[in-house]
Amino acid sequence: MIKxxxxxxxxxxxxxxxxxxxxxxxxxxxxxxxxxxxxxxxPSEASASTSETLVTSDATVQMETGQRESGxxxxxxxxxxxSSFFSGRVINFGKENxxxxxxxxxxxxxxxxxxxxxxxxxxxxxxxxxxxxxxxxPLQANGALGEIxxxxxxxxxxALLPGAIQMGTYEDKLYAIPLSVYVRSLLxxxxxxxxxxxxxxxxxxxxxxxxxxxxxxxxxxxxxxYYYNMYFMIGIDIKHxxxxxxxxxxxDCQEFRNLMVIIKNMTHNANNNSTAEDxxxxxxxxxxxxxxxxxxxxxxxxxxxxxxxxNANLVGYPCDMGNSHxxxxxxxxxxxxxxxxxxxxxxxxxxxxGLESQKFxxxxxxVRTDIPxxxxxxxxxxxxxxxxxxxxNGFQLSAKADGTSYLEEYLWLLKxxxxxxxxxxxxxxxxxxxxxxxxxxxxxxxxxxxxxQRRVQIYLDERK
Numbered sequence: 161m162i163k164x165x166x167x168x169x170x171x172x173x174x175x176x177x178x179x180x181x182x183x184x185x186x187x188x189x190x191x192x193x194x195x196x197x198x199x200x201x202x203p204s205e206a207s208a209s210t211s212e213t214l215v216t217s218d219a220t221v222q223m224e225t226g227q228r229e230s231g232x233x234x235x236x237x238x239x240x241x242x243s244s245f246f247s248g249r250v251i252n253f254g255k256e257n258x259x260x261x262x263x264x265x266x267x268x269x270x271x272x273x274x275x276x277x278x279x280x281x282x283x284x285x286x287x288x289x290x291x292x293x294x295x296x297x298p299l300q301a302n303g304a305l306g307e308i309x310x311x312x313x314x315x316x317x318x319a320l321l322p323g324a325i326q327m328g329t330y331e332d333k334l335y336a337i338p339l340s341v342y343v344r345s346l347l348x349x350x351x352x353x354x355x356x357x358x359x360x361x362x363x364x365x366x367x368x369x370x371x372x373x374x375x376x377x378x379x380x381x382x383x384x385x386y387y388y389n390m391y392f393m394i395g396i397d398i399k400h401x402x403x404x405x406x407x408x409x410x411x412d413c414q415e416f417r418n419l420m421v422i423i424k425n426m427t428h429n430a431n432n433n434s435t436a437e438d439x440x441x442x443x444x445x446x447x448x449x450x451x452x453x454x455x456x457x458x459x460x461x462x463x464x465x466x467x468x469x470x471n472a473n474l475v476g477y478p479c480d481m482g483n484s485h486x487x488x489x490x491x492x493x494x495x496x497x498x499x500x501x502x503x504x505x506x507x508x509x510x511x512x513x514g515l516e517s518q519k520f521x522x523x524x525x526x527v528r529t530d531i532p533x534x535x536x537x538x539x540x541x542x543x544x545x546x547x548x549x550x551x552x553n554g555f556q557l558s559a560k561a562d563g564t565s566y567l568e569e570y571l572w573l574l575k576x577x578x579x580x581x582x583x584x585x586x587x588x589x590x591x592x593x594x595x596x597x598x599x600x601x602x603x604x605x606x607x608x609x610x611x612x613q614r615r616v617q618i619y620l621d622e623r624k
Contacts, residue, residue, distance in 0.1 A: 233261020234504050237286035239273035239295070240491035242266075245521055246290055246339060246512075253511050260504030280304050280496055287499035288508065290339075290491050293327070293582065299494070300335050306500035308493065308509065309334030316513045316528075323487035324527040327579040328494075338489035339512055340524035343577045345485045346377065346392060347464055348450035349443060350473045357479040360393055360402055364418055367426070367449065375430025375448040376423065382434035384448075386599040387592060389423045392452065395588040397481040397581040407624060409616035411591075412609055420609065424599050440467055450475075456524055458532060458547060459555050461570050466558045474573070485573060486580040490524050519550050529575065532567055590615055 236250050247264060254262030265286065267276055277295055279285030281304050299305050308328070309317070317325075321341070328336030352366055352373065367373060379388040394401040403411045410416075430448055433441045442448040444467060453474070455461045464472045476484025493512065499505055511517055518526040519535060535548045536557075545557040545565045559565055594612045597603040 233263055234288065234499070234502060234508065235263045235265065235286040236288045236290075236508070237265040237267050237276055238290040238491075239268050239276050240290045240292055241268050243290065243339075243491060245524075246491070249512055249517050249520065250508070253508055257504065257507065260507070262504070262508070283498060285496060287496050287502055287505060289494050289496065291494065293336075293489060293492055296328070296336050296492050296494060300330055304497055305335050306495040306497045307333050307335055308337055308495050310500070311495065311506040311509045312337070312513060313510050316510055319515070319528045319530050320513070321487070321527050321529055321574055321577075323575075323577050323579055324489075327487065327489060328492060336492040336494045337513070338492055338527055340490045340521045341527060342488050342490070342525055343453075343455040343485055343573060344396075344488055344580065345453050345455070345474055345476045345573070345577075346450050347440075347443065347453050348473050348475050349468070350471050352449060353473060353475060356473075356475065357484050358475055359480050360419060360478045361415065363393070363449070363478065364415070364422060367422060373447055373449050374426065375432070375442065375446070376426050377450050377452060378432060378434050378439070378442045378448055379452045380439065380454050382432070382436070382439055384428060384430070384432045384442075386423060386427050386596065388452070389427050390592060390595060391588065392477060393419060393423070394478070394481070395584075395592075396477055396486060397483075398584040398588045398591065399581070400481040401478075402480045404616070404620070407620050409613050409620060411616060412613040417605060417609060420595065420598060420605055424605075427599070440464065444468060455573070457555075458536070458566075458570050459557060461573065462557045462566050465560075465566060465569075483576075483578045485577040487577040488580055522549075522551055522553065525574065529571065532570060532574075536565065536567060538565070587616065587619060590619060 238246055247266065250262065250264050254260070254264065267273065273291075273295070276285055276289070277291075277299070280289065280299055281302055283304070296305075312320075312334070320337070324338050324341060325334060327338055328334055352370060353362070355362075358366075367376075375384055376389045377392050378384050379392075394403065398404065403409070403413070403416050430442070431446060432448075433446050434451075435441060440451060440463075443451050453460075453464065464474065474485075477486070478484075493509065495505060495509070513527070515528060515530065515534065518528045518531055521531075535554075537546050537548055538544075538559075539546050539556075542556070543559065543563070545559055547554045547557060557565065591612055594608055594615065597611075598605050598608040
């Protein structure tokens, strides 16, 4: 069975593999899919906490084996992973619009994702698909996907985060859109760095001047490791790091040597006092330069200012790589090329992206820029801001000293974050494979750098 979910597929290789695997027997695909068909017209709101296998009085559940042939309705398949928001909203739409014959498949376990990817690549399969960015790119390059942008209303499109649109755009055409996102960034103290962004060179200068800093960064899980310290410096988009210029390797320079030495000397050097209850301790009460942050809602964003006040500097990753803050998806929505003329496709897509549906996004950030303002209210009694939620899981947010909210700063972060690049993971792994020879053994740093320089250049030359 071909595994489409491992790494980046080279397009020509994908086509060959698809051809070679096009005659698999159904006996190899004997996996169970849950299919929900909506048969009545009694609409009732489906909560965002609806599970993937929810059965209501208004829906019938079929359990089938083998390859399933679509009827005249709209088949919606989730091969990304469990998503209560996606399943809940599709279920709700199907109940409110029974004429469209919506069928929902939770097909993200076992061999189901690979089977469905194979079907779509061969011009068959579900009409609407919820999948990962890694699975998306080969299908788009193969011409298997329709332009989802043609279905999105102007009202919805104008409200979408710029990074969300960029994430699914290929050659100026929108083929995919995330339904929710989160943001990755780095946080430091203004005691260490005052500017709004920094470079690798800036970080090395700070470490040279501030002798009280004993550690580099702590990742979101509280780890202080060689891998993450190198990744935060150059790995999140290594092709745009200072050490690759015009598709040429320039790792054999003094700046990279200094970086290697700093990472080796300062990793595991400080007292890592991070706890599961407070990941900010290495920065607020320790002697680390910074910590990694994942923002999945406005509460996590406001927490850093609640604890550090104006001393918090969400400086982000080194801007040598083109940006400082990165947008991460929780799955991508696409349309099968063969479904672009189906009635109801546009309506479902716009329902998922609409303001009322997006209010149900839970433990993640909506892709709409107007959601924060629409859900934030000020409570005069508590003198706090409250994030309202139809899921009944809203939360309080601290206000600034002057009584205003952090809404402006939060929106700025969301709008400035760009999609994280995952197409350089292979290259970064290559660099780390050699760098570990210096970090965790007694290999000479200059010999390691020479090897990195040669290997990266060969890698780049092969892809020119």
